Amino acid sequence: xxxxxxxxxxxxxxxxEEAHGGESSSWMLHHIADSRTIDLxxxxxxxxPQFPPIHIGGIEIDLSITKHVFFMWIxxxxxxxxxxxxxxxxxxxxxxxxxxxLVEVFVVFIRxxxxxxxxxxxxxxxxxxxxxxxFFILLCNLxxxxxxxxxxxxxxxxxxxxxxxxxxxxxxxxIKKHGLIGYYKGLVPHGVPGFVxxxxxxVEFLGLFAKAFALTxxxxxNMTAGHIVILSLIGLIFVFKSVLVAPISIGFAIFIxxxxxxxxxxxxxxxxxxxxxxVGLSIHQH
Amino acid sequence: xxxxxPGVAIWTIVTFLxxxxxxxxxxxxxxxxxxxxxxxxxxxxxxxxxxxxxxxxRLMEENKRNLARAEEEVQRIIREGRETAEKIRSExxxxxxxxxxxxxxxxxxxxxxxxxxxxxxxxxxxxELALQVASKLxxxxxxxxxxxxxxxxxxxxxxxxxxx
Numbered sequence: 001x002x003x004x005x006x007x008x009x010x011x012x013x014x015x016x017e018e019a020h021g022g023e024s025s026s027w028m029l030h031h032i033a034d035s036r037t038i039d040l041x042x043x044x045x046x047x048x049p050q051f052p053p054i055h056i057g058g059i060e061i062d063l064s065i066t067k068h069v070f071f072m073w074i075x076x077x078x079x080x081x082x083x084x085x086x087x088x089x090x091x092x093x094x095x096x097x098x099x100x101x102l103v104e105v106f107v108v109f110i111r112x113x114x115x116x117x118x119x120x121x122x123x124x125x126x127x128x129x130x131x132x133x134x135f136f137i138l139l140c141n142l143x144x145x146x147x148x149x150x151x152x153x154x155x156x157x158x159x160x161x162x163x164x165x166x167x168x169x170x171x172x173x174x175i176k177k178h179g180l181i182g183y184y185k186g187l188v189p190h191g192v193p194g195f196v197x198x199x200x201x202x203v204e205f206l207g208l209f210a211k212a213f214a215l216t217x218x219x220x221x222n223m224t225a226g227h228i229v230i231l232s233l234i235g236l237i238f239v240f241k242s243v244l245v246a247p248i249s250i251g252f253a254i255f256i257x258x259x260x261x262x263x264x265x266x267x268x269x270x271x272x273x274x275x276x277x278x279v280g281l282s283i284h285q286h
Numbered sequence: 287x288x289x290x291x292p293g294v295a296i297w298t299i300v301t302f303l304x305x306x307x308x309x310x311x312x313x314x315x316x317x318x319x320x321x322x323x324x325x326x327x328x329x330x331x332x333x334x335x336x337x338x339x340x341x342x343x344r345l346m347e348e349n350k351r352n353l354a355r356a357e358e359e360v361q362r363i364i365r366e367g368r369e370t371a372e373k374i375r376s377e378x379x380x381x382x383x384x385x386x387x388x389x390x391x392x393x394x395x396x397x398x399x400x401x402x403x404x405x406x407x408x409x410x411x412x413x414e415l416a417l418q419v420a421s422k423l424x425x426x427x428x429x430x431x432x433x434x435x436x437x438x439x440x441x442x443x444x445x446x447x448x449x450x
Contacts, residue, residue, distance in 0.1 A: 034294060053293075062293040069297045076305045083313030090320035094327070107317055127318065128310040136305060152298075157290045161298030 028231045032224055034066045034155050040148060068152040075139040075152070083135070110134055114273055119280040122177070126279060129169060133162070134272040141223055141264030145257060153267075154223035160216045166275040167212035174282030186285035211278050215271060222267045226260040 115123040144151025187204040
């Protein structure tokens with residue numbers, strides 16, 4: 001944590017100089033926003049590979065690897081390595097030990113408390129999706145708290161991508177259970193008078209997108225907010241141009257950092273829980 | 287900060303889908319399978335334990351029943367033994383009393399017989415003793431003068447009366 005603060009500080013100094021004084025807040029955004037480089041200040045930075053943008057249907061899509069994509073891949077790599085080790089440890093003995101024990105707590109929790117209790121037995125088909133979702137979001141969240149790390153989940157494109165997948169899963173689960181027409185018909189609750197039904201259908205249909213949108217913004221905002229608070233607290237030192245502010249700023253920053261660890265778990269849980277809830281709703285429509 | 291880079295979104299989707307596929311194969315499959323296996327074994331162990339307990343309870347119940355039956359049997363045997371002993375005791379007593387009575391009866395008869403015999407012997411001896419005493423008395427009185435005179439007198443009386 002101190003190291004990460006140190007990295008912030010050195011970087012901040014540089015940017016403050018560039019912005020001619022401590023008035024600009026662009027340095028904060030620099031930490032939070034995506035970029036094409038991985039900053040390793042004060043050791044310089046690594047440029048990530050760039051690709052020329054491609055145009056599909058008038059939309060310019062830049063498939064260049066960015067900082068957040070890079071960290072998503074690191075997270076994925078860690079997950080694959082760690083979890084396959086855990087899976088291997090089960091092959092030797094059924095009684096979990098060490099890391100397997102930790103992973104098992106979450107796996108059992110997601111299976112029993114989220115999937116089985118919210119969706120039911122049918123949800124077990126999608127268990128691997130929820131497990132991956134939880135661990136992926138959790139690790140992405142936590143990566144923003146370590147030095148030089150970046151929070152991929154603090155990017156609307158990333159949370160939007162995840163929410164899009166959840167949206168697809170919700171629709172597919174519903175369609176698989178009730179059929180294409182049956183599912184969209186079932187969006188309108190029973191016992192609604194005939195003339196209200198079309199309006200209800202539009203509302204419910206928009207609601208499907210609203211759910212995904214809410215998922216997107218909730219995760220993004222939560223992950224971004226904590227970082228902005230930490231950066232602001234550190235920034236106070238440079239705003240007041242006094243070392244005396246440092247102990248208070250750092251103290252609060254550490255407190256917020258600890259809070260962020262809690263938030264990282266809570267948000268991963270909420271995203272998984274809500275996705276499961278929506279899948280459950282689309283499966284059990286009535 | 288609020289702009290959405292479609293490239294990153296596509297990368298997210300691609301990365302995540304591949305991650306789901308890989309993890310499903312290498313991690314979630316084996317892990318959930320191991321969990322299910324373990325839960326199954328625990329459930330089975332619990333069921334076995336339950337069954338064993340029920341069996342033990344059944345056996346204990348049976349033992350208790352057997353014990354109660356044995357207890358009853360013992361009580362019965364003791365009661366019967368006591369009754370038999372009582373019967374034998376009273377029989378023996380009865381017999382002993384009869385025997386005692388008989389012995390007493392016989393002793394009485396014997397005594398009676400002895401007594402009578404003794405009486406007979408006594409009577410014979412008494413008569414003999416009386417004779418001896420009488421003869422001794424007679425011998426003594428006749429030897430003295432007085433009696434000589436008395437005899438003389440009697441003889442005279444007899445002779446005078448004879449002449450008259």
